[in-house]
Amino acid sequence: MTNEYGGDPENVVVVGGGIIGLASAYYLEQRGADVTVLEKSSIGAGNTGRANGGIRAQFTSPVSSALSKESIEVWESFDEQFGVDIKYRRPGYLFLARTESTAEQFRENVAKQNEQDIPSRFVTPQEAKELCPGLYHEEFVGGTYCPIDGIADPHLALQGFSDAARESGAEIRTKTKVVDVLQNGSGEVTGVETEAETIPADFVVNAAGAWAKQVGKMVDIDLPVDPKRRKLMVVDPEEPVSEDVPFTVDSDHGFHFRPERKGAAVAGGHFSDADPEEDPDDFSTSTSIDWAAEVIERGAEVASYFGPETRVNQGWAGLYAVTPDHHPILEETIPGFINAVGFSGHGFMQSPATGQIVAEIVTNGSPSLVDVSSLTADRFANGGHLREGTVID
Numbered sequence: 001m002t003n004e005y006g007g008d009p010e011n012v013v014v015v016g017g018g019i020i021g022l023a024s025a026y027y028l029e030q031r032g033a034d035v036t037v038l039e040k041s042s043i044g045a046g047n048t049g050r051a052n053g054g055i056r057a058q059f060t061s062p063v064s065s066a067l068s069k070e071s072i073e074v075w076e077s078f079d080e081q082f083g084v085d086i087k088y089r090r091p092g093y094l095f096l097a098r099t100e101s102t103a104e105q106f107r108e109n110v111a112k113q114n115e116q117d118i119p120s121r122f123v124t125p126q127e128a129k130e131l132c133p134g135l136y137h138e139e140f141v142g143g144t145y146c147p148i149d150g151i152a153d154p155h156l157a158l159q160g161f162s163d164a165a166r167e168s169g170a171e172i173r174t175k176t177k178v179v180d181v182l183q184n185g186s187g188e189v190t191g192v193e194t195e196a197e198t199i200p201a202d203f204v205v206n207a208a209g210a211w212a213k214q215v216g217k218m219v220d221i222d223l224p225v226d227p228k229r230r231k232l233m234v235v236d237p238e239e240p241v242s243e244d245v246p247f248t249v250d251s252d253h254g255f256h257f258r259p260e261r262k263g264a265a266v267a268g269g270h271f272s273d274a275d276p277e278e279d280p281d282d283f284s285t286s287t288s289i290d291w292a293a294e295v296i297e298r299g300a301e302v303a304s305y306f307g308p309e310t311r312v313n314q315g316w317a318g319l320y321a322v323t324p325d326h327h328p329i330l331e332e333t334i335p336g337f338i339n340a341v342g343f344s345g346h347g348f349m350q351s352p353a354t355g356q357i358v359a360e361i362v363t364n365g366s367p368s369l370v371d372v373s374s375l376t377a378d379r380f381a382n383g384g385h386l387r388e389g390t391v392i393d
């Protein structure tokens with residue numbers, strides 16, 4: 001088999017069977033590469049299976065907005081393209097400001113987003129209440145709303161990418177842990193070692209999510225990607241949350257919620273100053289009663305859906321893979337070694353664009369879909385920190 005340019009296909013090993021690894025595998029196969037995905041556990045066993053499913057274009061950094069915008073193009077037609085109904089719906093995201101200074105920042109965000117053709121808009125408290133009928137709108141001075149923002153099911157999307165990657169020719173091996181990445185004397189990648197064998201490769205993609213640092217160490221790179229615990233819970237609110245209520249974020253207090261099915265909601269927030277780096281192989285995936293009580297208390301300051309009668313159905317914790325500026329590292333860091341890591345709370349939504357970019361790097365040498373030249377691993381040492389003002393914890 002040859003690649004799309006008639007040459008030998010590039011041999012690619014993808015480390016990690018989450019949404020980033022499988023989207024990359026699919027788009028790599030589409031561009032003629034020969035792909036093996038190695039997953040130490042099972043598909044989706046990492047943090048893709050714990051995501052909230054949010055998909056938004058409302059970011060303040062141009063590169064994040066662009067990654068999301070390109071991804072939304074894929075999410076919009078995912079069902080037809082991949083034959084899987086991912087329950088994609090677009091109630092929008094509503095960010096709320098309690099202070100004038102936050103509102104001022106919001107106005108600047110909207111201006112920047114509109115420059116990128118993202119149809120966000122500033123809304124008054126009254127307009128916010130029309131979008132979110134239970135809102136205590138008098139607590140807020142304004143908000144931003146974007147109608148192309150929405151929600152989908154991460155499990156179903158992962159299944160879509162996984163099936164399509166396999167059907168396109170990718171080999172997906174579960175229960176296969178990569179223990180080393182091999183390089184020649186010039187530092188170029190030559191393959192990987194699993195616990196059982198050596199697999200040759202022209203390119204290795206680090207799509208190991210919260211384990212990214214461990215895989216980086218295999219080629220002596222110290223990746224600043226820290227696993228940080230984030231929690232969510234499904235609640236039966238005091239009054240049903242209709243499915244057209246936006247994913248609503250109290251930006252000044254950190255609480256957020258979104259509609260789930262049948263009047264339920266998914267709510268969360270990270271309220272503590274303490275935010276230790278976690279061990280991705282040994283952290284608590286459950287939530288505490290204290291945290292759940294705080295979420296409901298904060299929710300009760302936002303909307304009439306939350307209060308003492310709110311019933312918690314299910315809670316869980318997962319890991320954000322966080323870089324110091326909440327932007328990913330997306331580049332060929334050393335010859336043949338591509339990092340697609342550090343997506344914080346955005347890796348699910350940005351996986352379609354990321355997969356395409358990884359495929360472009362391998363088959364073209366450089367990406368063209370989005371200018372990701374700012375997403376280097378060495379930006380932190382070189383003063384190239386990016387800024388993002390809409391991080392949702």
Ligand SMILES: Cc1cc2nc3c(=O)[nH]c(=O)nc-3n(C[C@H](O)[C@H](O)[C@H](O)COP(=O)(O)OP(=O)(O)OC[C@H]3O[C@@H](n4cnc5c(N)ncnc54)[C@H](O)[C@@H]3O)c2cc1C
Pocket residue numbers: 015016017018019020021038039040041042043044045046047048049050051052053054055176177178179207208209210211215230231232317318319320321341343344345346347348349350
């Ligand atoms: C509570 C919570 C809510 C979130 N909400 C959202 C949201 O609303 N929207 C959004 O876009 N994102 C959200 N995220 C973030 C999102 O889940 C991640 O950014 C995304 O899933 C990352 O995908 P990934 O493929 O990089 O990582 P993962 O899904 O974690 O996959 C990495 C895989 O690599 C495997 N692996 C690791 N090391 C090795 C090795 N040595 N050999 C072989 N395999 C290995 C792991 O087993 C794992 O399966 C949320 C995250 C959390 C925790």
